[in-house]
Amino acid sequence: MPSGYGSDIQDVEQLRATAVAVAQQVGDFVLRMRAQGAWQVQTKTSDTDVVTAADTAAERLARRLLGQWRPGEHVLGEEEGGAGSPAHGLCWVVDPIDGTVNYLYGLPWYAVSVAVQRDGQSLAAAVGQPAAGRLWSAARGCGADCDGVALRVSGATHLELSLIGTGFSYRSERRARQAAMVACMLPRIRDVRRAGSAALDLCSVASGWLDGYVEHGLHSWDWAAGSLIAAEAGAVVRLPKDGSDLLLAAAPGIMDSLAELLAECGADAV
Numbered sequence: 270m271p272s273g274y275g276s277d278i279q280d281v282e283q284l285r286a287t288a289v290a291v292a293q294q295v296g297d298f299v300l301r302m303r304a305q306g307a308w309q310v311q312t313k314t315s316d317t318d319v320v321t322a323a324d325t326a327a328e329r330l331a332r333r334l335l336g337q338w339r340p341g342e343h344v345l346g347e348e349e350g351g352a353g354s355p356a357h358g359l360c361w362v363v364d365p366i367d368g369t370v371n372y373l374y375g376l377p378w379y380a381v382s383v384a385v386q387r388d389g390q391s392l393a394a395a396v397g398q399p400a401a402g403r404l405w406s407a408a409r410g411c412g413a414d415c416d417g418v419a420l421r422v423s424g425a426t427h428l429e430l431s432l433i434g435t436g437f438s439y440r441s442e443r444r445a446r447q448a449a450m451v452a453c454m455l456p457r458i459r460d461v462r463r464a465g466s467a468a469l470d471l472c473s474v475a476s477g478w479l480d481g482y483v484e485h486g487l488h489s490w491d492w493a494a495g496s497l498i499a500a501e502a503g504a505v506v507r508l509p510k511d512g513s514d515l516l517l518a519a520a521p522g523i524m525d526s527l528a529e530l531l532a533e534c535g536a537d538a539v
């Protein structure tokens with residue numbers, strides 16, 4: 270596996286190749302585990318926030334591969350955490366199974382998400398959808414593709430004709446606020462889709478399958494890869510920042526009107 274990095278195109282493309290290789294191998298692994306089934310399931314922040322033995326085993330595999338191919342570089346994962354990388358160092362951000370509830374139920378809308386960041390900015394990314402054999406990837410400044418086909422966001426310009434993805438917290442009190450926000454938005458857009466994986470929702474924006482995506486309360490491992498893929502496909506992306514854990518990605522033609530609608534619908538208080 271290639272090693273070494275810098276800031277030029279060749280280096281970010283090398284990082285992309287590593288992210289793709291990790292996402293592919295971990296994706297094959299989680300698909301095999303799904304076929305075997307009968308794994309132990311535990312809960313985290315609530316009775317509905319599950320973690321399976323596949324999640325933990327898949328993250329261990331991702332860490333082992335990155336240890337081989339990118340020795341000494343930091344890894345932040347959903348299940349094992351990880352210290353922040355040193356200033357200007359690289360940090361790999363991994364969600365071994367994004368859409369865990371879908372995976373548990375056998376719904377084929379779950380992903381392996383692998384990104385590499387420097388100082389919190391994603392440089393390269395890969396998101397695999399093992400059940401469908403799809404893989405999205407991007408490198409900063411180099412565009413995004415799905416299975417080698419270049420991606421471009423939708424040309425949406427009218428919010429009332431736009432399809433918007435969203436998602437909800439595992440905590441019931443926050444779900445109520447999120448549902449109220451969506452209820453406020455719904456009459457003003459084409460429709461909502463809630464599919465259960467932030468990484469795939471962001472890839473759907475990149476692919477033009479959604480015109481926009483909005484969700485509160487995500488972790489960096491949920492969006493580190495998909496946000497770069499969406500941005501490199503031409504989406505306008507607003508990442509969570511101090512004071513707000515709202516993530517927003519949309520086609521340029523609707524971003525301003527979508528942001529205005531979210532403000533009217535109380536997004537700041539969700």
Ligand code: LIP
Nearest residue numbers: 366367368369436437465466467
């Ligand atoms: C999921 C996110 C999704 C959100 C779900 C869940 P997980 O991550 O990708 O966007 O709506 O509630 O948090 O828990 O499957 O890794």
